[in-house]
Amino acid sequence: MPVFPPPTPCALNSTSSPARDLFDAIPHRNAKPVPCRRRTRRHGGRTTISSSSPTLSAARDRIADDPTPRLFSALFKAASSASPSMGAQLHAQAVVRGFLDDAGSIILPTAILNFYASCREPDLARRVFDAMACTNAVTWNALIKGYAQAGRREEALELFLAMRRQSHVAPDRYTFPALLSGIGREQGGGCMQELGGAVHGQAIKSGLNRDPFVGASLVSMYAARGALDEVKVVFDDVDTLDPVVWSSLISAYVNCKEEEGALLTFYRMLCRDIKPRQFVYSSMFAVCGSMSMLEMGRQVHAHSLKSNTDKDAAMTNALLTMYSDCGCIRDALRVFNSNDIVDVVSYNSIILALGQHGHPKEATELYRQMNCAGLMPDDVTLLNLLSAFNHAGLVHEGLHIFNSMLDMEGIKPTYQHYACVADMLARSGQIGEAMKTIYEMPFEAEAPLWRIILGACSKHRDIRTGTKIAEMLFEMEPYEATNYILLGNIYTRLGRWTEAEKVRNMMEKRGIDRDDAFSWIEISQRTHRFGVDDRSHPISREIYRNLDRLIGSIKVAGYVPDISFAAHNIKKDRREESLHYHCEKLAFAFGDLATPSGDTLRIMKNLRVCGDCHCAYKYFSLITGREIILRDNHRFHHFNKGACSCGDYW
Structure with missing residues (x-):
C-alpha cells in the first residue's frame, strides 16, 4: 500500500496563495463551457426531461445581484450535477472576490471541496482541504468519499487512518459509508475482499457497526461481491426498522439472483409496518418481471398506489418493464402514457418492450415522438430500435x-x-x-x-x-x-x-450436458413448472389426456408435426410422439384445464421455443379461441386466431 501523507491544514489569509494556486491548477479554466444537449419541454401534456439547463445563466444573474459567500456555497451544490465547468468558474469568482480569505470560514471551502470530490477530482479537493485553517468530520468525509469514488481506494483508506490519528476528529456514521462507497463497486478478487473486511472491522471497533447508515453501506458492499452470508450477518447485527437498511438487503438479494429472498424480505417489511421507498418498489417490480409473476407484480403495484409513494423515473420505468416482461404490453404502454415526466430512459424502456413484443411500427413512432419532444436519443435508444427491426425482419429499415x-x-x-x-x-x-x-x-x-x-x-x-x-x-x-x-x-x-x-x-x-428445457405458467398466484415429458404434476394424468385431445384436434385443423425438432437420440418411430410432450405444450395443456375457456394464457420458457411448438401454438389459439402469450429467452410471441405476432420470423 503506498504511503499517503496525512493532510496538514495550513492557514489562509489575504496574503497567502493556496487558493490561487489551486485555481491555477484547474485544467482549462478559461475554456468556454461546452453547451449541454439536454432540454426540458412540455409536450403533449407531459414534461420531457432532457439536457439543456438554464442553471449557468441563472447563477450569473444571482451572483451579479447578490454576490455573497453563502450564495456561492448554495450554487456549488448545484454545480456538480448541472455543469462542472460552472463550478470552476464559481471557484475563480470566489477567489477573485476574496471570499476564501476569511481563515475562520469553513462553509464555502467545504462546498468547494464537495464539488471537486463529486466531480471525480480528488486531488483538487485535497488542495482545498489543505488550504483550510480548520477541518472537521464533514470535510474529512467528503475528501475520503472523493478518493473512494474515484477508484483510489488505498488513498482513501490512508486518509481514514490519518483521520483517526487526529485527536479532535473522530469517524462518525458518515465516514464509513464514504469509505465504502468505492469499495462496494469493486467485484474483484482477494484484495478488495480484505479491504472491505478491514473497514468492517474498523466500524466494529468504532462501535458504529450497528448504526443503520453504516449497516446499509456494509450490506451494499458485501452485496456487490455476492457475499450473501456476510450480508445476512450485517443485517442481523443492525436489527433495525430503518427502511434504508431493508432496501439494501433487498438489493443484495436481487444482486445475488435470490429473487425469492427479495420477495420474502419485502413481505417482512410490510409485516413490520416499514414503508417501502421508491427503490424497494423498483426492485420488486424487477423481481416480479424476471420471474414473470404477474399477479404478484400487480399486487406490489397496487400497494405502491395505496401507500401514496411518490413515483420517480426509475420506479415508473421498472413498473413499465415489469408489465412488459410478464407479457402485458398494453399495460406497459398504459404506464408510459400515464407518466407525467418522461426521460430518455423511459423512451428506451418502452421502445425495447415494443420491439420484444413485435411492434416495430409503434417503436418507430415513439422514437419520432422522442425527437419531437426535444429528447436526444442515446446509443441505447438506437440499439433498442435496431433490435425492434431485427425481431420483425425489417432489414432495410435497420440498415438505414x-x-x-x-x-x-x-x-x-x-x-x-x-x-x-x-x-x-x-x-x-x-x-x-x-x-x-x-x-x-x-x-x-x-x-x-x-x-x-x-x-x-x-x-x-x-x-x-x-x-x-x-x-x-x-x-x-x-x-x-x-x-x-x-x-x-x-x-x-x-x-x-x-x-x-x-x-x-x-x-x-466430453462430459457436456445440455441445459434442460422447462416452461412455467402462473395460475392463481401459483407457479406451475413443466419439463420435457414431465409427469410430476399432481394432475399429470388429466394434463396428458387433455394434451392428447388437443393434439388430435389441431391435426384435424391442419397441424403437421415437424420431426426435425425431435431430440437426436430418440428412435425414429418415436420422434413424432416425443414432440407432443415438449414442456411448452404441457404448460398450455395445464393452463387450458385450469382456466375458464377464452382466458388469455401467459407461458414462459427458459430456452428458445422450437419450431414445432411454435406451429402447434398457432393451432392451439385457433381451436380454443384463446390468446396465448409465450415468452422464450429471446422474445415474446402473441398467438391469436391461428397467427403469431412474429409473422413466423424469429
Missing part, C-alpha cells in the same frame, strides 16, 4: 438507422450495434453479408456473436458456414453445450441423422 447513426444522431456504433446488425442479416438469410459485417467491424467478434450466426445457419440449413463456425467455437468454448446443439440441429434439419448422432456422442465423451 445503423448507417446514419453518426451523421443523424452523432452516435458512434458500438460492438452491440454491429452485433445486432449481423444478427439481423443472418436471421434474414443473408449469412454472407452478416459475416462481412463481422469481419469489417472495428471490434474482435466474441463467441456469443459467432453463436448467433451459427443459429442462423441452423435455421437456413447453411451446413458449410455452420460447420466452420462450429469448429471455431469448439476451440473457443469446448464445453459450451449450445454450440454442439446448434450444429446438431443443422444436421437434423437436413435429415443427416448419422452426423447428428456423432455430435451427440462428442458431447457425451
Whole structure:
C-alpha cells in the first residue's frame, strides 16, 4: 500500500496563495463551457426531461445581484450535477472576490471541496482541504468519499487512518459509508475482499457497526461481491426498522439472483409496518418481471398506489418493464402514457418492450415522438430500435438507422450495434453479408456473436458456414453445450441423422450436458413448472389426456408435426410422439384445464421455443379461441386466431 501523507491544514489569509494556486491548477479554466444537449419541454401534456439547463445563466444573474459567500456555497451544490465547468468558474469568482480569505470560514471551502470530490477530482479537493485553517468530520468525509469514488481506494483508506490519528476528529456514521462507497463497486478478487473486511472491522471497533447508515453501506458492499452470508450477518447485527437498511438487503438479494429472498424480505417489511421507498418498489417490480409473476407484480403495484409513494423515473420505468416482461404490453404502454415526466430512459424502456413484443411500427413512432419532444436519443435508444427491426425482419429499415447513426444522431456504433446488425442479416438469410459485417467491424467478434450466426445457419440449413463456425467455437468454448446443439440441429434439419448422432456422442465423451428445457405458467398466484415429458404434476394424468385431445384436434385443423425438432437420440418411430410432450405444450395443456375457456394464457420458457411448438401454438389459439402469450429467452410471441405476432420470423 503506498504511503499517503496525512493532510496538514495550513492557514489562509489575504496574503497567502493556496487558493490561487489551486485555481491555477484547474485544467482549462478559461475554456468556454461546452453547451449541454439536454432540454426540458412540455409536450403533449407531459414534461420531457432532457439536457439543456438554464442553471449557468441563472447563477450569473444571482451572483451579479447578490454576490455573497453563502450564495456561492448554495450554487456549488448545484454545480456538480448541472455543469462542472460552472463550478470552476464559481471557484475563480470566489477567489477573485476574496471570499476564501476569511481563515475562520469553513462553509464555502467545504462546498468547494464537495464539488471537486463529486466531480471525480480528488486531488483538487485535497488542495482545498489543505488550504483550510480548520477541518472537521464533514470535510474529512467528503475528501475520503472523493478518493473512494474515484477508484483510489488505498488513498482513501490512508486518509481514514490519518483521520483517526487526529485527536479532535473522530469517524462518525458518515465516514464509513464514504469509505465504502468505492469499495462496494469493486467485484474483484482477494484484495478488495480484505479491504472491505478491514473497514468492517474498523466500524466494529468504532462501535458504529450497528448504526443503520453504516449497516446499509456494509450490506451494499458485501452485496456487490455476492457475499450473501456476510450480508445476512450485517443485517442481523443492525436489527433495525430503518427502511434504508431493508432496501439494501433487498438489493443484495436481487444482486445475488435470490429473487425469492427479495420477495420474502419485502413481505417482512410490510409485516413490520416499514414503508417501502421508491427503490424497494423498483426492485420488486424487477423481481416480479424476471420471474414473470404477474399477479404478484400487480399486487406490489397496487400497494405502491395505496401507500401514496411518490413515483420517480426509475420506479415508473421498472413498473413499465415489469408489465412488459410478464407479457402485458398494453399495460406497459398504459404506464408510459400515464407518466407525467418522461426521460430518455423511459423512451428506451418502452421502445425495447415494443420491439420484444413485435411492434416495430409503434417503436418507430415513439422514437419520432422522442425527437419531437426535444429528447436526444442515446446509443441505447438506437440499439433498442435496431433490435425492434431485427425481431420483425425489417432489414432495410435497420440498415438505414445503423448507417446514419453518426451523421443523424452523432452516435458512434458500438460492438452491440454491429452485433445486432449481423444478427439481423443472418436471421434474414443473408449469412454472407452478416459475416462481412463481422469481419469489417472495428471490434474482435466474441463467441456469443459467432453463436448467433451459427443459429442462423441452423435455421437456413447453411451446413458449410455452420460447420466452420462450429469448429471455431469448439476451440473457443469446448464445453459450451449450445454450440454442439446448434450444429446438431443443422444436421437434423437436413435429415443427416448419422452426423447428428456423432455430435451427440462428442458431447457425451466430453462430459457436456445440455441445459434442460422447462416452461412455467402462473395460475392463481401459483407457479406451475413443466419439463420435457414431465409427469410430476399432481394432475399429470388429466394434463396428458387433455394434451392428447388437443393434439388430435389441431391435426384435424391442419397441424403437421415437424420431426426435425425431435431430440437426436430418440428412435425414429418415436420422434413424432416425443414432440407432443415438449414442456411448452404441457404448460398450455395445464393452463387450458385450469382456466375458464377464452382466458388469455401467459407461458414462459427458459430456452428458445422450437419450431414445432411454435406451429402447434398457432393451432392451439385457433381451436380454443384463446390468446396465448409465450415468452422464450429471446422474445415474446402473441398467438391469436391461428397467427403469431412474429409473422413466423424469429
